Amino acid sequence: QLQLQESGPGLVKPSETLSLTCTVSGGSISSSSYYWGWIRQPPGKGLEWIGTIYYGGTTYYNPSLKSRVTISVDTSKNQFSLKLSSVSAADTAVYYCARHQGAAYYHYYMDVWGKGTTVTVSS
Amino acid sequence: QSVLTQPPSVSGAPGQRVTISCTGSSSNIGAGYDVHWYQQLPGTAPKLLIYGNSNRPSGVPDRFSGSKSGTSASLAITGLQAEDEADYYCQSYDSSLSGRVFGGGTKVTVL
Numbered sequence: 494q495l496q497l498q499e500s501g502p503g504l505v506k507p508s509e510t511l512s513l514t515c516t517v518s519g520g521s522i523s524s525s526s527y528y529w530g531w532i533r534q535p536p537g538k539g540l541e542w543i544g545t546i547y548y549g550g551t552t553y554y555n556p557s558l559k560s561r562v563t564i565s566v567d568t569s570k571n572q573f574s575l576k577l578s579s580v581s582a583a584d585t586a587v588y589y590c591a592r593h594q595g596a597a598y599y600h601y602y603m604d605v606w607g608k609g610t611t612v613t614v615s616s
Numbered sequence: 617q618s619v620l621t622q623p624p625s626v627s628g629a630p631g632q633r634v635t636i637s638c639t640g641s642s643s644n645i646g647a648g649y650d651v652h653w654y655q656q657l658p659g660t661a662p663k664l665l666i667y668g669n670s671n672r673p674s675g676v677p678d679r680f681s682g683s684k685s686g687t688s689a690s691l692a693i694t695g696l697q698a699e700d701e702a703d704y705y706c707q708s709y710d711s712s713l714s715g716r717v718f719g720g721g722t723k724v725t726v727l
Contacts, residue, residue, distance in 0.1 A: 532662075539618065540654075540662065540705055542716040555715050589661055595650065596668070599709045601716070602652035604673065606661040 495520040497590050497607035505584075505614050511577040515590030515607060522571045523548045528593040528601060531564065531575045533586040534609075541586075545593055545601070546573055580614045587611050619644060620706050620719035627725040628696045636722045638689040638706030644717060646687035649709040653682055653691045656703045656721075665704070666691060693724070701726045 501513035515529070522529060530545035544554040546564045554562050558577070566573040577584060588610055591603035621639040628634040638651060645651055653666040664673050666682035669689065679700075681692045689708075693700055706719040 539721040540707075540718040542707075542718065545716075553715065556713060599711075600650040600668065601709075602650070602664060602667045602707065603654070603662070604664045604667070606663070609661050 495592065495605050497592065497605060499588060499590050499607045499610040501610060501612070503611055503613060505580055505612060506616050507581055507614055508579055511575070511580050511584060511612055511614070513575045513588055513590075513610065513612070515573050515575075517571045517573075517592075522566065522573065523568050526594060528598075529566070529573045530591055530593050530603070532589045532591060532603065533584075534589070535583075535586045543575065543577075543588075582614050585612065585614045618720040619710055619713065619717040620708060622704075622706060622719035622722045624720070625723045625725065627727055628693075629727045630696055630698065632696050633692060633694045634696055634724060635693075636691045636704055636706075636724070638691070638708075638719050640687050640689075640708060640710075642687065643712040644687075644708045644710040645684065645689055647711055649711075651682070651684050651689035652707045653680075654705045654707065656705065658702070662705065696724075696726055698726050700724060 496518045505511045528545045531543040544564045561578045563576040590607045592605040593601040595601035654662040655665045656662045669684040670682045703721045710717045
C-alpha cells in the first residue's frame with residue numbers, strides 16, 4: 494500500500510527558506526504513470542496547490558508562488574522535496590505531499606496524500 | 617477569492633440528500649477540464665472522493681456522486697450520515713492561471 498510521509502522543520506524564521514521532504518513507501522516514485530506534488534492549507538482556510546514534479550524532473554508551479562518555489566526529486570531515495578524561499582507569516586500552513594494521476598496532465602487529481610506537516614513561520 | 621466557487625456551508629438531516637455546487641468559468645470547468653472532489657474530515661488530510669467528474673475510487677460509498685455541466689459541477693450525498701460531516705473541496709485545472717485550482721471548500725453539517 495502506497496504511503497507518503499512529509500518531514501522537515503516545524504518552525505521557520507521569516508525571510509528564511511522552508512524545506513520539506515516527502516518519502517514515498519510501498520511504491521516507486523519512478524513510475525511513469527504518476528506525478529508528485531505539494532499542496533498547503535493555512536490555518537482555518539482552504540487548499541492551495543503549490544507545484545508538481547515528474548520523476549524525470551519536469552516541474553510545474555503555482556504562478557503565484559513560482560518565484561519562490563523549487564521542487565526536486567531524488568529517485569535513489571524515493572523522495573521528492575519542496576523549498577520555499579523568503580517565507581513570511583502568510584506561509585504558515587499544513588503542507589501535504591500527494592501523488593497525482595489522471596488521463597492527461599490537465600485532468601490530474603491527487604489520489605494518495607500524506608498526513609501533512611505543520612510549518613509555522615515566526616521569529 | 618477562489619477561482620472555483622463553493623457555498624461555505626450546507627446542512628441536512630440524517631437520511632436526506634444534499635448537494636454542493638462548484639462554479640467555475642470558461643478557463644477551467646467550462647474548458648472541459650475534469651473536476652475532482654475531496655473530503656476532509658476534521659484534523660485529517662483530504663481524501664479523494666470523486667475523480668474525473670463522476671468516478672468513485674474503490675471504497676467510496678455509492679451515496680456520493682458527481683456531475684458536471686457547462687461551467688459548473690456538483691457533488692451529491694444521498695442518505696446523509698453523521699460520518700459525512702466534513703469539509704468538501706472541488707478541484708480542476710485553470711488554463712489562465714496555468715495550474716490546478718481548488719474551490720474554497722464547503723462544510724457539511726449533519727443536523
